[in-house]
Amino acid sequence: xxxxxxxxxxxxxxxxxxxxxxxxxxxxxxxxAVKTHKVTKLPKxxxxxxxxxxxxxxxxxKKFGPSTYRKKHDTNAIASSERYFMPYTLSxxxxxxxxxxxxxxxxxxxxxxxxRAVLIRYDEQxxxxxxxxxxxxxxxxxxxxxxxxxxFGINITTRKDALNNQKGYRKMNPTVKKYxxxxxxxxxxxxxxxxxxxxxxxxxxxxGFFNKVAH
Numbered sequence: 713x714x715x716x717x718x719x720x721x722x723x724x725x726x727x728x729x730x731x732x733x734x735x736x737x738x739x740x741x742x743x744x745a746v747k748t749h750k751v752t753k754l755p756k757x758x759x760x761x762x763x764x765x766x767x768x769x770x771x772x773x774k775k776f777g778p779s780t781y782r783k784k785h786d787t788n789a790i791a792s793s794e795r796y797f798m799p800y801t802l803s804x805x806x807x808x809x810x811x812x813x814x815x816x817x818x819x820x821x822x823x824x825x826x827x828r829a830v831l832i833r834y835d836e837q838x839x840x841x842x843x844x845x846x847x848x849x850x851x852x853x854x855x856x857x858x859x860x861x862x863x864f865g866i867n868i869t870t871r872k873d874a875l876n877n878q879k880g881y882r883k884m885n886p887t888v889k890k891y892x893x894x895x896x897x898x899x900x901x902x903x904x905x906x907x908x909x910x911x912x913x914x915x916x917x918x919x920g921f922f923n924k925v926a927h
Contacts, residue, residue: 746895747803748810748921753781754799757807757822762831762846764855769846771831776811776818785926786814793837794818798925804894810921813837817922819895825854832891834884836917839865843884858883863901863913871907881915888916 753773762769774781782796793815802808811818816837823830831846845856860880861867868874888896896916903909 748800751799751801752783754809755801755807758809758820758831760848762848763850763852764844764846765857766850769831776820779811779813785812787926788814794835800921800925802895805891808892808895810895810918812922812925817918819892819918821891821895823891828852828854830854832887834888834892834896834916834918836919836922839867841881841884841915843887845887856887860884860915863915864903864908871911874908874911874913878911878913881913885914885916892916 754771754776759771759773762771769777771777776797779794779797782798785798786796794813797811797813797818800810800812802810805821805823807822809820811820816835818836819834821832823832825845829848833842833844833846835842835844840859840861842859843856845854847854858880860877863877863881864874868877889898893916896918897920898914898916900912900914902912
């Protein structure tokens, strides 16, 4: 495949925020063969009031923070692509769900870290990914909040930008791999022309399931 010349701006692919040309995305593993089941409310194990870095996050049967349950996929991506969600339980890992939103997907899991109950949320949206770990306590060392834009996405215009973005994924990847690996697929993004030549960004994604539901 011929690489197009890098001129000045980066072209972004619809829905993923990846480069439309010149980017090589390599799936390094298949998404785990997990069974999913569409549900009409969030199971009790996920519900309650959770905290992260001073922020309160409430989960009920029909609400996930500011997002509300919706029976059908919301294709009206206007002010917020996470206004609504469709929930799916997973066969593994235990206590794990997909929440399909207008333009993306949340992979969430209720588990324990260091003996403390946590809610792990890996949020993949149109222009970026975010890992958040909530706890029942207002303050706890297990809490985490890391954000990175899509690999080589619309905001990545310099080599420094790409390297900083790479750092974001390196902070998220160990937690995602350990607790959500069975629900996700590992992938590597790279561009083989300057100024990004030689930079590889490894990340995890559940967009395969989103595409299955949304399309």
